[in-house]
Amino acid sequence: MTMIPDFYTDEVIKRALSEDINYIDLATDLLLDDDAQTTAEFVSKDEGILAGIDAALRVFTLMDDTVRTERLICDGTAVSKGDIIARVTGHTKAILKSERTALNLVCHMSGVATATNRLVNACKGTKASIADTRKTTPGLRALEKYAVYIGGGRNHRFNLSDAAMLKDNHIDAYGSITGAVTALKAKIGHMAKIEVEARTMEDMLEGIAAGADVVMLDNMTVEQMAECVRAADGRVLLEASGNIDINTVAAVARTGVDIISSGAITHSAKVFDISLKVRR
Numbered sequence: 001m002t003m004i005p006d007f008y009t010d011e012v013i014k015r016a017l018s019e020d021i022n023y024i025d026l027a028t029d030l031l032l033d034d035d036a037q038t039t040a041e042f043v044s045k046d047e048g049i050l051a052g053i054d055a056a057l058r059v060f061t062l063m064d065d066t067v068r069t070e071r072l073i074c075d076g077t078a079v080s081k082g083d084i085i086a087r088v089t090g091h092t093k094a095i096l097k098s099e100r101t102a103l104n105l106v107c108h109m110s111g112v113a114t115a116t117n118r119l120v121n122a123c124k125g126t127k128a129s130i131a132d133t134r135k136t137t138p139g140l141r142a143l144e145k146y147a148v149y150i151g152g153g154r155n156h157r158f159n160l161s162d163a164a165m166l167k168d169n170h171i172d173a174y175g176s177i178t179g180a181v182t183a184l185k186a187k188i189g190h191m192a193k194i195e196v197e198a199r200t201m202e203d204m205l206e207g208i209a210a211g212a213d214v215v216m217l218d219n220m221t222v223e224q225m226a227e228c229v230r231a232a233d234g235r236v237l238l239e240a241s242g243n244i245d246i247n248t249v250a251a252v253a254r255t256g257v258d259i260i261s262s263g264a265i266t267h268s269a270k271v272f273d274i275s276l277k278v279r280r
Helices: 006-021 026-031 053-063 092-122 141-150 168-174 177-185 201-210 222-232 249-253
Strands: 037-044 068-071 084-091 129-131 164-166 194-198 214-218 237-241 259-261 274-278
Touching: 006 053, 006 092, 006 141, 026 092, 037 092, 053 068, 053 084, 053 092, 084 092, 092 129, 092 141, 092 249, 092 274, 164 168, 164 177, 168 177, 168 194, 177 194, 177 201, 194 201, 201 214, 201 222, 214 222, 222 237, 222 249, 249 259
Parallel strands: 129 259, 164 194, 194 214, 214 237, 237 259
Antiparallel strands: 037 084, 037 274, 068 084
C-alpha cells in the first residue's frame, strides 16, 4: 500500500469524482441495469515504472464498496506493454463511472515515477540524487512526490514550513545573503534547515560563510557548477537546479553536486499510457 494516508487520497478522489460525474452519468446510468456485473483489467500500453495503482483501485471502492479489487503488480515495479496490472470486479455502473478518475491518477503518477527513474538512472556512478520541487499540480502534491520517491528520487521540501529557502527575491528584498541568513538563524527553530540560492560563485561562498546548510546553484553552466564544487570543498551540500533534463543531467551529476532538483519530473512528465479493458 502507498504511504500516503487514506484520508488525503480519499479527498483527492472525491473531488475528482464530483468534478467528473456532477449529478449522473448520462451514458452509464441510463443505459445499464443496476445489477449488471463485469470484470475489467488495467493493461499497460507503455514501458516504465508503475506508481499510483493503489490510489486508482481506491476509486472503485469509494464509488461502490462491494467492488472487488486485485493488484497484480505493485508500485515501483518496471512494467512493459501488455502487462496486466490489476483487476476489478463488481457492478458495471460503478466500474465505468470510476474508470477515468482511476486512470487519470495511475497514468499521471506512473508518468512522474518513470520520468524520475530515467534521471536517476542517468546519474548512476555519481553521488548526485534526484529531487523534486514545489512545482506540483495544486491538490496533488503528496501523490506526485510519492511518485517521485517510487521512481527512485528524493523529496525536496513538501511546503514552506519544512525548511527556509532564501531565493533571489528573498535575498534582494532583504538586502544581502549574509544579512538574511544571520537574521533568520536568530529566529528559526533548531530543527529547520536554511538553503540559499546562489547565482554566482561569490553568492555561494557568502552563503557558506553565513552558515547556510544547503546552497542551490541556480541556472549555472556545467563549468560553473564544477568550479563551485571545487571551491566549496565539501563544506556545504550543493544542489543544482534550473533547466536540467535527461540530455544534461549526467553532465551535471559528474560535476560532483550532491542534489539535482527538477520541476519537470512533476510539472511536465509524460502521461504513462494505461487502459482499462472490460472483459467481454
